[in-house]
Amino acid sequence: MSLKRKDLLNIASLDPEEIRLILETADSFKEVSGREIKKVPALRGKTVVNLFFEPSTRTRTSFELAAKRLSADVINFSIATSSVVKGETLLDTARNIEAMQADIIVLRHPAAGAAEALARTVKSSVINAGDGWHEHPTQALLDLFTLREKKLEFKGLQVAIVGDLAHSRVARSNIYALTKLGAEVRVVGPPTMIPAYLDRLGVKVYYHLDEALRGVQVIMMLRLQLERQGRALFPSIREYSRLYGLTAERLQLAESGAVVMHPGPINRGVEIAPDVADSLASVILAQVTNGVAVRMSVLYLLSGGN
Amino acid sequence: MKQAQQHEKLVMDANDVARALTRIAHEILERHKGTKNLALVGIRTGGVHLAHRLAQRIQEIEQSQVVIGELDITLYRDDLSVRKDQPVLRKTSIPFNVTDLIIVLVDDVLFTGRTIRAAMDGLMDLGRPAEIQLAVLVDRGHRQLPIKANYIGKNIPTARDEEVRVCLEELGEEDRVVILKPTA
Numbered sequence: 001m002s003l004k005r006k007d008l009l010n011i012a013s014l015d016p017e018e019i020r021l022i023l024e025t026a027d028s029f030k031e032v033s034g035r036e037i038k039k040v041p042a043l044r045g046k047t048v049v050n051l052f053f054e055p056s057t058r059t060r061t062s063f064e065l066a067a068k069r070l071s072a073d074v075i076n077f078s079i080a081t082s083s084v085v086k087g088e089t090l091l092d093t094a095r096n097i098e099a100m101q102a103d104i105i106v107l108r109h110p111a112a113g114a115a116e117a118l119a120r121t122v123k124s125s126v127i128n129a130g131d132g133w134h135e136h137p138t139q140a141l142l143d144l145f146t147l148r149e150k151k152l153e154f155k156g157l158q159v160a161i162v163g164d165l166a167h168s169r170v171a172r173s174n175i176y177a178l179t180k181l182g183a184e185v186r187v188v189g190p191p192t193m194i195p196a197y198l199d200r201l202g203v204k205v206y207y208h209l210d211e212a213l214r215g216v217q218v219i220m221m222l223r224l225q226l227e228r229q230g231r232a233l234f235p236s237i238r239e240y241s242r243l244y245g246l247t248a249e250r251l252q253l254a255e256s257g258a259v260v261m262h263p264g265p266i267n268r269g270v271e272i273a274p275d276v277a278d279s280l281a282s283v284i285l286a287q288v289t290n291g292v293a294v295r296m297s298v299l300y301l302l303s304g305g306n
Numbered sequence: 307m308k309q310a311q312q313h314e315k316l317v318m319d320a321n322d323v324a325r326a327l328t329r330i331a332h333e334i335l336e337r338h339k340g341t342k343n344l345a346l347v348g349i350r351t352g353g354v355h356l357a358h359r360l361a362q363r364i365q366e367i368e369q370s371q372v373v374i375g376e377l378d379i380t381l382y383r384d385d386l387s388v389r390k391d392q393p394v395l396r397k398t399s400i401p402f403n404v405t406d407l408i409i410v411l412v413d414d415v416l417f418t419g420r421t422i423r424a425a426m427d428g429l430m431d432l433g434r435p436a437e438i439q440l441a442v443l444v445d446r447g448h449r450q451l452p453i454k455a456n457y458i459g460k461n462i463p464t465a466r467d468e469e470v471r472v473c474l475e476e477l478g479e480e481d482r483v484v485i486l487k488p489t490a
Contacts, residue, residue, distance in 0.1 A: 002391035002393075002394070003392070004391075025395045028380075028381075028398065031398055032381075032398075035431070035432060036432075037431045037432070042380075042382075042386055043386075044387075046387070300392060300395070301392055303392065304389060304390060304392045
């Protein structure tokens with residue numbers, strides 16, 4: 001079986017078999033990343049363009065490493081240095097990149113739906129690396145891969161997603177992915193950060209962290225976007241941290257051996273206590289390692305002959 | 307699509323397969339005077355099963371273990387950029403350092419030689435073997451690359467449009483090799 005699509009735009013439209021295929025294929029690429037010579041010739045002669053309209057180090061580097069380990073040529077465009085500052089629109093920029101025979105475009109953009117608009121315009125494959133508050137599919141896939149590596153069974157898995165659900169594309173992609181595979185997802189955060197539509201996505205909404213953590217096997221912390229602090233979504237960082245920060249004591253409420261995840265970059269002492277972030281329960285760095293393998297898998301599966 | 311009606315011709319039965327493997331095991335041991343620095347690497351999927359059988363025979367003959375690796379050559383194929391769908395990836399598992407070892411690649415059928423080219427490139431990316439040799443159960447001819455096997459179970463002359471199938475117990479069938487001829 002192979003991935004019969006040109007683009008990876010979201011998790012919402014993937015079926016469980018496609019998700020499983022991406023994860024299984026990533027197993028092989030994890031092996032490649034563990035070798036002394038971390039390179040295979042699978043995408044030789046292909047060009048991957050990283051088109052980033054938002055600052056990002058982790059995701060862009062992860063995609064760049066993934067493409068390079070597959071022997072593709074990689075070009076990075078970032079907003080500060082591109083002609084966007086000269087007034088060019090996204091689609092014109094993309095058409096120009098396509099005219100240079102790019103095979104795959106990896107797009108991060110502040111507007112929800114940007115990747116989809118791009119995919120309809122260009123013949124190149126498009127991978128959504130985060131579009132506004134919409135989705136960040138490769139992050140959810142690498143989170144699933146990390147859980148699977150921990151030998152956790154998705155069916156019936158109890159997962160709590162904690163933090164700013166309203167502005168988190170990571171949370172949305174993870175909710176779609178986890179529920180598709182049969183996990184039971186709880187979300188918890190201040191009421192100002194829990195959008196009204198969430199219960200329609202098949203999750204249980206909580207407002208008290210202690211309640212939400214009771215008996216879960218997985219805790220996904222979201223980054224508190226401190227740049228939003230001026231918007232009066234919560235009174236103070238200190239209060240947020242006291243009510244929704246994950247501490248060692250709170251971790252005790254979860255099932256023993258529970259896994260703590262975070263998409264990074266972490267705010268130590270705000271949403272997650274330093275001793276929890278560095279504890280054995282934390283798989284935060286494994287997530288980063290697995291990100292490369294999962295992105296290799298997606299690049300490989302989308303790069304079938306055009 | 308495979309044709310529904312195919313003429314099947316048996317070229318090796320279970321005993322023939324067993325004898326050929328036993329002979330190859332002896333040949334490998336004779337050539338290397340034992341199992342020192344020797345490793346078998348099976349090419350997925352058929353080659354892996356044959357490598358395990360060879361290792362078992364070598365163990366019986368020589369009372370010494372030989373290490374086995376499993377190689378998936380998908381990422382090294384030369385047709386990745388022209389295929390419509392990406393082939394399913396399987397895992398490569400070579401739990402030893404190949405550098406300075408004598409590696410015997412094991413595959414079921416030697417045909418164009420393209421798989422072996424890919425396997426050699428794959429192995430080279432894992433280190434620098436002292437030597438790479440090739441053992442195959444069937445050599446059916448029609449090479450497209452300058453590649454030759456060191457150990458051959460049976461040479462079977464075929465026409466290009468025929469298919470050679472190696473059936474193995476590990477894959478849920480009785481051991482045998484058959485030629486499938488397309489019917490007109």
